[in-house]
Amino acid sequence: MNPKQLEQLLLLEQSGELAPAQRRALAAELAASPDARRFRDQLRALAAAVPPPAAGPAPDAAARIAARLQRNRKSLLAFRPVWKPALAAAAALALLLGIQTFRPAPAPAPVVAAAVANADEEWTDPLDADFTELEELLYAIAADESFEISEL
Amino acid sequence: METDPTIGTEDAQLLAAYRRGDAEALGQLVEKYKRPLFAFLSRFAANPGEADEWFQETWVRAIEHMNVFRQKNLLSWLFRIAHNLIIDQARRKKPDCSLDAPVAGGAFLADLIPAAALSPADEAAGRDLGRHVAAAAALLPVEQREVFWLRMDAGLPFKEIARIQRTSVNTALARMQYALAKLRAELAPAYRELQESRP
Structure with missing residues (x-):
């Protein structure tokens, strides 16, 4: 050892x-x-x-602890009725300010709107063709009762 | 009001009585645990006034956070709160200060402090091993000092000390061993005297 x-x-x-x-x-x-x-x-x-430890706290320690607890409780109680109305008032104020400062988004300029429309027309998604083929296959399966799912 | 089933019956009854407004019940609880708790705190406080302040603060925190108390032993709960308080205070007072901290010249902080730890009068009264122990223990890192005093003053088992420090029993045991090794080195001359004075 x-x-x-x-x-x-x-x-x-x-x-x-x-x-x-x-x-x-x-x-x-x-x-x-x-x-x-x-x-x-x-x-x-x-x-x-090892030397003996200190004798003990002040004789009135318990009374002072009780007083501190009482004081803390009072301050909590004093705070409690105030915070809820204060929170409600803050929320109402925020709502009011939000309504007053709200502006709808401006419409896009005519040139931009036209460009977006053209882009939508000219752009074709390459996946569209695949989806069309898949759609046709599914129709074929639905029409052909002898079609086995394993054929997929 | 119902009593708290998680703590000892007598303590639970006193706590319940205090919650009902019986200030005397709190007085009884404080009286019951004042010696071990104050002894522990006073080992870390700079003076009796600070120990008194920490004692009150520990009780206030304990009562105000009784809803999270899950142990059967109120004294352990008090020690745990005291531990948190001591750690907070140690961080505020001496950030990053350790006996093992290297200082200029390749020495360690622990090598430099002992001369200052004992007053000339204490040095003259070199036979007083108890004073040497207290002075040397005051130089230990806070976690080791806690284990040392919780064992020596309060007589707590390592299992309980580990719970208070939120660590393993092995770590608590190792901290005690580190503390003893340092004390042994500090107290070597006094130890020798003690051994020689024995029949």
Whole structure:
């Protein structure tokens, strides 16, 4: 067992979290190794040397906590009746401004409109021909009752 | 009002009583957990006044966020909130500051601080291992310091500490080992004295 593993097991032993197999392994190591025992003593000495913690909070801590909670609650309650009407007013204002500033999109200039119309007429989609063929095939299938779908 | 089934019966009853307006119930809860919680916070605060402020803040946050509380142990919940508070404070006070941070001359920050950590009076009273431990622990990175004090002061198991720090048991254990390694190095002379003084 290396020192790191030994220390882990000693720490888990101190915290009462050793699994049975770990407990057996640690006991064997401590029994066999004076270094391991010395290491455990060091760890215990450190734990024992830890200075005592501060005594406690101010005597009126609970009263001050209660006062802060009360104050926070009051400010929340004070805020609550205000935010809904404020939100409604903001929404109404936004709607009003939207209506007032709304302008319909201007019609395209005559030259542009004519160009678009020409383009529509002149342009033919190459896929159109394929779709037409497919349409004809589907009609043929519908007309021919002996047609097997596998022929597709 | 119904009591909260997720926490201990007595605590749940006191919380329910407080929600009904019984301020005395909150006083009882604060009294019940004040020692371990304040002890933990005071290990990180700059002075008792700051520890007192953090203590109140922890309780206020705990009560106000009780709806997201899902543990059975109120003290663990308080420690978790205290942990968040400490981490927030540490980030505000010392961004990117670590004992392992390299400084000029190829040294590390940890190598330079110890002389400043103990006052001349403390140095003179070198036999006081406890003071040395506290001074050396104050120099640890915050996560390691948390594990160290949650173990040493509060006596929490690593499983619980891992939950508070939202990490694995192995990480909590490793943090403790890093902390101990650094303390051992810092406390080597005092350790030797301690060993030599033993029969």
